[in-house]
Amino acid sequence: MGHEVRLMPAEFVKPFNIRSKNDAADAKAIWLAVQQPGKPVAVKTEMQQAMLALHRMRGQLVKFRTMQINGLRGLLAEYGEVMSRGRAKLAAEIPAALGRLAERLPAALIDTLREQWNGLARLDEQVAGIERRMREWKKGDRAVKAISEIPGVGLLTATAAVAMIGxxxxxxxxxxxxxxxxxxxxxxxxxxxxxxxxxSNAATRTCARCSFTVRAAYCRTRKSPDPWVEQMKKQRPMNVVVVALANKMARTIWAVLAHDRRYQTGYVSTKPA
Structure with missing residues (x-):
């Protein structure tokens, strides 16, 4: 019918819905909201929506795995077994710790702790399975492969960025x-x-949910010998450097996707004449 279809975020429509909520009031609120300046929700392909779902499920698994590890640490500490920090050190120390506890604690508790520890391996397998499917999508998607060439952008960052941007x-x-x-x-x-x-807190939650830019920026500030990053570290606190680098990487990701070109080291943009 000649109309331009837009998907509006619900949070942008809600302020225009005054008092009662019904179909007529909702339609009026949407009509008012769509005329305001702002960005509509990007229309995504089915594969991009599926990739966002994979990221959401992976995040839930990682969160549950972290909760389970912290729970095991706390229970072992109550019985005098304080574990070193880090997943690798915990894996190396927990068998001996459970062996010492088995000599003085009920078998029911020890067996349950062993089951909880063994359950982490199953969570690792589920997370690895999701990442394997992400890598398969990366091989066949041109945009994901393009931004993967940007320093600091890995599998999770690239797939999440392409899936979210649309x-x-x-x-x-x-x-x-x-x-x-x-x-x-x-x-x-x-x-x-x-x-x-x-x-802001809302922006922090957005970045965490997106899972791109901030994670990659943090890793890059620790490992990259980039002169720009090193100079920023001397002048600004670490959190400021991370956000500044995340902003820079987000702009680079946009440039690669919007202009459909490969990443070029040392490229300097120029304003059109």
């Missing part, structure tokens, strides 16, 4: 995309004076 050309610039991802400071002010604060 169509990168919806954003007019890399700066606009970085703002959409939540990598901008919170602002307050009036009378023409604007004060910049830290990254």
């Amino acid at each position: 169509d990168a050309k919806v954003f007019r610039s890399g700066r606009e995309f970085a703002a959409w991802a939540g990598l901008v400071p919170k602002q307050t002010g009036s009378g023409g004076k604007v004060s910049l604060h830290g990254i």
Whole structure:
């Protein structure tokens, strides 16, 4: 019928729904919200939606695995067995710890602790299975392979970025995309004076849920010999460096996807004439 279809985030529509909630009020709220400046939800392919679901399920498994490890640490500490930090050290120390506890504690408790510890291996297998399916998608997707060449962008970052962005050309610039991802400071002010604060809680949750940019930026600040990163470390706190690098990487990801080109080391963008 000649209409342009847009998907509006529910949080943008809710402020226009005043008092009673019914079909007529919802339709009016949507009509008002769609006329406001802002970015609609990107229309994604079925594979992109499936990849987002895989990321969500993987996140739940990793969270549950961490909870189970911390629970085992706490229970063992109650009986005098304090484990070293780190999953590898825990795996090396827990068999001997359970052996010592078996000499003075009921077998029912020891058997349950062993079952909980063995259950972590099953969680590892499930997480590895999801990552294996992500790698299979990466092999056949041109966009994922393109941004995987960016330093610091790995499997999780690349697949999550492509699945979330949808169509990168919806954003007019890399700066606009970085703002959409939540990598901008919170602002307050009036009378023409604007004060910049830290990254808001909503933006932090968005970045964590996206799982791209921040994770990769953190790893890159620890391992990369990038002169820009090293100079930033001397001038700014670590958290500021991480967010700044995440912002820079988000803009690079947008440029690679929007312009459909491969990543080039040392590339300098120029304004069109």
